[in-house]
Amino acid sequence: MSGYDLKSLYNDQQYGKICSIWEMQKEDCNSNTISSGDYIYYMNSLYKEKHYTECLTLYKIFHHNYPELQILDDKMGWSLYQVYLKQFDDNQTDKELYLHQVEYIIRHHTDSLYSPFHKIIFTTVRLMLKGKLGSKVDYQRADAYLSLITPANLSDVPGYFNNGQDITRKTASEREIWYTLKSQCFLQQRKYDDCVIWCDKALHDLSQFVNHSDMWFRYRKIKALYLEGNVTEAAVALPDILQGTVANWVIYALASAIMQQQDDKEKTLLYAGYCALFDTSYEKRVKVYRRLVPVLYDMGEVRLAMLHRQFTDILYKENNWSIRSWKLDWEVSQEIMTMPKKDILRELTSAWRTWRNQNKVFFKGIVKCILPSGRDGFITGEGNQDYYFKMRDVEFGRSHLQSGSHVRFTTCKRLNKKKQREEENAIEISVES
Template sequence: MGGSLGGQKDFALALHYLDLVQPEPLSAEAGETMSGNKKISLASPKEKWYCRRVKCLCELARYEECIAFGEEALKALGSFHNNSDSWIKQRMAVSLAGLQRFEQAEKIANEIVRGGFRNWNIFHLLFDLACREEKFDDAFKYAGMCAVADNSHEMRVRFYGALAEFLDSQGREREAMLHRQLIDVLRQEKNWKQKKDENWQLPEEIAALSKADVLKELQPLWSEWCNIGRVFASGRIEKILPNGSSGFIRGEDGRSFYFSFKDARCRRDKLQPEAEVRFALEERLDRKKNQWKENAVEITLP
């Protein structure tokens, strides 16, 4: 699966080897590793086997098998590590989309997001589905979420190409050109060869922009798209939890909402107790309590 045998990934061969293994004798006991002074639980051999087989079936476009085996994996495994359950569901959603069962694919993808797993691959899938169904507001929203999910823009070259075509179809020529320039500077940065379908000619003004220049113009645009359809409220930081990565915001209506710094759109050091903030609400799954709760997201300073 890592290309170690022949230089390229060979999912058919990987699946062949996986199918030589019987899952029943595999240990379901999680492993452990240390990260600094913190113990981290690792997936068991049985969990790894199920997850890798789901991935192989999806990559090989054996979609019906992937969906059926994904359901089996979710039932067979009692607990998951590193969002393995979300990745299994993501590959099931990709398979459903591959079978043109778009409504079911969208339902599963949205469930993954509501569960708190916000990887850019999920938003890319939701963007593709929204484009297919001509839900253009949703397409912009998911495009923004995909783009701001993390700073690994080089991972999203194919997505930015699809986004540029979508922007062209919406008459947003300059925004399309900016995304194509982002692709060009990313390829130059990584010393990647240009693909045949990427031989566009950009105006001199756009082609002269650096990566930093392009991102400076695109990032506010992406943030604007993320907020399509959202209603914002005001409040104050109530407290920061000892983990330093989350806390609570008290809204003007007196209600208290959990938030994660991952959902902040301003510098973390500005979010101190009593700081005034602006935020939206989004229903997320509290995995510890297995309850859906409203969380504060898209947190900014007023």
Template sequence: MNNSSQLKQEKKLYDSSKYEESLDLYEQLFNENPDDFNIGDLISYCWAIYQCQVKNFTDENELFEATELITELIPQADLNYSNTCPYTFSVMKVLDLLYGKKEYYNMSYWLDKLNPVLLDETRNNYKGRLYRSKKEKYYDYSSKSELECAEWNSCIEICNEALDSLNEFTNNSDTWYRWRIAKSLKELNKNAEALEYLNDVLEVKKDWFVFKEFAENYHILNENEKALNYICEAILTSDPVNIKVNLYCLAYEILDELNQEIAFRHVELCYLLKVESGAQIPDELEDLMIDEDELDKNQLIEEINNYWSDFKFKNREQEYGTVKKYFEDKNFGFIINNKDESIFFHKNEFKGDNVYVGQLVSFYTEKSFDKSKNEESLKAVCIRGE
């Protein structure tokens, strides 16, 4: 059988889903006569490699070696005109693995093998969930890895390229590109520029770490009054305290010149949280000679939260009322204030465990939005039983 006939036979084996047999024959023939392979034969050979050693890999080293071989045998196809490409699919498989393991330093080698211009923007909808296109995933992986590897300028460049070239963004990915730009600008001591990007981020994401980022930039700019406002917002979110460890350290730094007593409560809580998690204690915390046996974490949290609640509402009028309705299974209810107005509240705004109908309370109000009525409304916050 001549080489052309053998290649056709191997293609038939592949088309019959006999991938292992197909790959064995492709490897044998390629080792004997590589010059007999045209581009179509090489692509078929690469598909066999992909099916056997990449798609459902069990050995990471084999995955890397197989993908390396594929990228040597064929070029990256333009997925704007072609539906499939073993080159792209394989490199993406490697990147998925490295990203999942947070091996950011190893990603740049594989990212450099992809030309984003040749990646498509087709997004798949599976069971009602929209998934990123390959082009968007490339920019996500690339910008994240550059940020984690402290390549600030490169991160900014990639994020701007993504914002300029992508036509659609999945799960607010455009916000994450702006977030990474802001983080990079802060590291480059361009804090005023960082704040401009953070303002865009805040329109979409009001998470504690966004407020913390504002506070850090204002602190660096010696605008500590503004920094305190954002620390306040960050601390008063309902997120678990254990993920806010560094926030409490930042609060300590800024408050130390204003109120040393409450500042020290923050650093004590930071210390307790680090001990609790088994994290390494920085020298500056060790030097404070904090005795964790003398501290009560819950008491510290309550004291700190009360301080920031008072700080937040210090120039606002306190209201009084009665809990009129409370739906325990849904953790929300309504308060009737002294003006006979019904104000919505959520359980997590109560400064205490007990909530019951008829309870006298003090509270403040903030603007909210009633989705059921499609109109602006008020909600009660910082609620205390009287």
């Protein structure tokens, strides 16, 4: 026994006092001189005072004296998390030591509500999928970690996060996180049947999706169907993601590839146009441009084929990527080979807009106001309806845009994250002279 009423001290929140008592007691605790119950007060007090390394020292002593007891395992896991895992630094963290600590927590976790097990598994798998814990992503190991968790035992209730600026954001539930990571692992391991099955389970089992993440489960399912050769089934499911509120270039890239497999050249170019114009991170889409080269050449669009081929080669050189052989029986003309990148991009952009805008309806309106940040505003369209817009969606005349400017635009539905509802937004905006 310690001779101190640790329970009373703890109830009085005198954690610092208890920590001081531990400093006096720990030198004589290599035998069972301290009760297992007192260890709990010492451990919890050290943790509350953020003495995480000392928590680990205490746990070693406790585990030596009471090897059969697990009452401190969870707090030990949280202490390991605080000392070794929480402040991950891509350049300084010892990756092998990190994974060693994770494995130790896995072997010594409990199934209590206070266990760090789920958080640590999710944190570790996310780092693994980003390639932060090794020279290459170990999808098999990440999958194995996730398999240690039963999704039915996870909460399906979304959380909330306050960013300190009085803005509260909804965050995914633990179950949604698990399904997301699991389906990503299946897709990357080329376990396409499993990916389809578990995406369907997620769509069936989850009662709520944060920020319309259900669209990404549908995307992964369609991509898995396409990659395993079920192109017809993938094409049938495409409207589920193309008509949704999530816009991303990878969705359009997948749609274009599926339409190419179905020999629908018009839609191949339509979705390629949406993909290419999504933002100015052109290097991300280099595989899309490469895929279009033989399609365009076979359609008789020889100049566009050459422009895409030359643009692809430029991106490869700029990023120091190994140039892949084209294996084509034609070469780029000398004129296009000597064109500056900006001129190639200008001509390609015009073609991409033509593809994207086929059969599209445009509206006319007047800029009602630009908000103080200068990054967004409102356009009043026909029937006095106001449409929110972001400055990044102004494609022509951005430098001349001001309140009262006459514009041409089309619309799409986007999620208003603050109001958590879908609203019609103005996009593809051009300032008219």
